[in-house]
Amino acid sequence: MAFDDDIQMKYKEMLANYIQELTEQALYEGQRFSWKAIEHKIPPEEIINIHLKVLKELFPDIPKKILDSFDFLLEVMVGYGLAYQEHQFLRGRQLELKSEIEIAANVQQALLQTNIPKVEELDIGVISVPAKIMNGDYYQFAEHENTMSVAIADVIGKGIPAALCISMIKYAMDSLLESRQNPSYILENLNRVVEQNIDVNMFITMFFGKYDFRTNKITYASAGHEPGFYYCASEDHFYDLQSKGLVLGVDRQVKYEQYELNLFQNDMIILLSDGVTETRTKEGFIDRAAVTSAIRAHLHLPAQQIVENIYKDFEKMQGFQLRDDFTLIIMKKNV
């Protein structure tokens, strides 16, 4: 290591030069030296020691008391040196953790991967963006012969714990969907799974809907999930998708009421997570009306473009800092 070897000589040269000329340029050399020293992991107490040695060479008759004072300074700086090394170490750990989490997020993505049905009857648009690296929102589509189901869930909480929880929900859903049961049955079963397996401090909300292509009817139930909207095209009006039901995992015995709605041409069902309605701007939280007016502004577009545009608008509104996972689904009745 060339730098380590002649570090003292270099330091002497720079210091002598500064003392001689007292220029800003000479000082700037000192700053550049510090970058190199940091790069070579030279602790602060070592720099002080070098400074002391160089001083002795440059000024052979410094009073002993002044030289002794450096012992005191060294003692103080050893503590700083350790704090600095710990910082460097933790920084490395932090990078390691980050890349581990990124890998986990990819695994999660693969696990949660769901195909958005391509059907004549419905135009479907979906966007789901995590606030941090891992997503605590979840949605899932499934197609059967004459029906299609859609689920959207949100774990109260963010980040890794929420994401782990979601993976469990997904696993339970996969087997429940096999049963092709109606929404209240699905939620009641899932509620029991959650109640048995998940920490008491973790709550999950879910909306589950089933659309029948023969009757154009959507049947749905909700476990305390942020209410979606129903857009009635003939009235050109947005209604809250009314539904009552306790969040999952609180009470084993809970029953979920089931609701029905007939869809006609250009009607829409809008599902969302609370990350959408809790978008925070400088003026405070936006209200639900802001969501519907945003949809109205893009009404003429295909569903996928509507959700993407709304995401971009809302992202901008909150200064490009997502505070909560953001999921928005729009299903528009064609023909």
Added chain:
Amino acid sequence: MDGQSCVMIMNEWDIVAARQLGRHAAKELGFGAVDQARITTAISELARNIYHYANGGKIYIDKIEEKEKKGIKITASDHGPGIPDIRKAMEDGFTTSGGLGAGLPGVKRLMDEFYIDSKTGEGTVVQVVKWLR
């Protein structure tokens, strides 16, 4: 091996006595100013742990020689409660003192060699070595 010396750690002043002994030996061995400061910092940490957690113990200072290498060996030994989870105690950022002192990971960094042995209910031995370069 060359003469061992030892300080009983019963109260806070004994920490200074242990440092004193260590500095003396380090100087005699020819350690430079920076290494002296590192060695005494390590001694403080070990002595402080004895004082805080073990209700007393001993610090031994040895000058050692091995294959033309010379060095200083510090042994901190106590019959306190022991450390239940050494791995955790050795983790960076685990110190309970919240920034007061370097803790065991710091001691390890300051020295060239580090051994720890601890049994719950029996006590703790920490042994560290710094070689003269």
